[in-house]
Amino acid sequence: MTQQVTFWFDVSCPFAWQTSRWMKEVEKVRDIDIDWVPMSLAVLNDGRDIPEDYAAMMEANWGPARVFAKVKEEAPEKVDALYTAMGTIVHAGGEGGKKGYGAYDDVIKRGLEEVDLPEHFAEVANTNDVDDLLRGFHAKAIEAVGDDVGTPVVALNGTAFFGPVITRVPEGEEAGKLFDHAVGLAEFPYFFELKRTRTEMPQVG
Structure with missing residues (x-):
């Protein structure tokens, strides 16, 4: 039987x-x-009292998120590939942590080009034209899991969690086994949380 997964993400x-x-x-x-x-x-x-340095990063993050909202609405079949393209630039390429409005404009341009999406998708990055759309997608994640979360939010056959949070990427059957365990936990309606102190940052290859 096909397992249904909804994966809410912020590329940053x-x-x-x-x-x-x-x-x-x-x-x-x-x-x-x-x-x-x-x-x-x-x-x-948005509207939270956060450190100035982190606030500048949040300013930068609006751009890519807006572009993804427009792509999800108008070319949903491209979201997966665009996330891979832009995420590779940001994380494997070391271009994350940018600050200030428009900081990801070049990343957006390169990502769109890589997946053959037209330039007009980038036009929303520094406007509020699709903010209601983005907030709507975001609200669905929060409705599914609650507001005491970050990213990612993952729904497994309809049951949503913040995470799983992992620092390394398992491959092959190890990846499948971790998925099986996560799906198994999701089958219990009274299971909510497992947590331990994280001792390493993401190991991006």
Whole structure:
């Protein structure tokens, strides 16, 4: 039976990136159908009292998130490939952590070119034209899991969690086994959380 996965992501988040690369490995060894949906750390932190340095990063994060919202609405079949293209630039390419409005404009341009999406998708990055759309996608994640979260939010056959948070990307059957365990936990309606102190940052290859 095909397992249904909804994966809400913000391309700027290294933890979402690691989890997404795990899901790409799971696709190779399990029968799953993934719906890739944007959410936004900028929306999540909008109006919050956050440090100035982090606020500047949130300003930068609006651009890519807006582009993903427009792509999800108008070319949803391209979201997966665009996330891979832009995420590779941001994380494997070391171009994350940018600050200030428009900081990801070049990353957006390169990502769109790589997946053959027209330039007009980039036009929304520094406007609020699709903010209601982005907030709507984001709200679906929060409705599914609650507001005490970050990214990613992953729904497994309809049950959503923040995470799994992983720092390394398992491959092959190890990826499938981790997925099986996550799906197993999701089957219990009274299971909510496992957590331990993280001792390493994402190991991006």
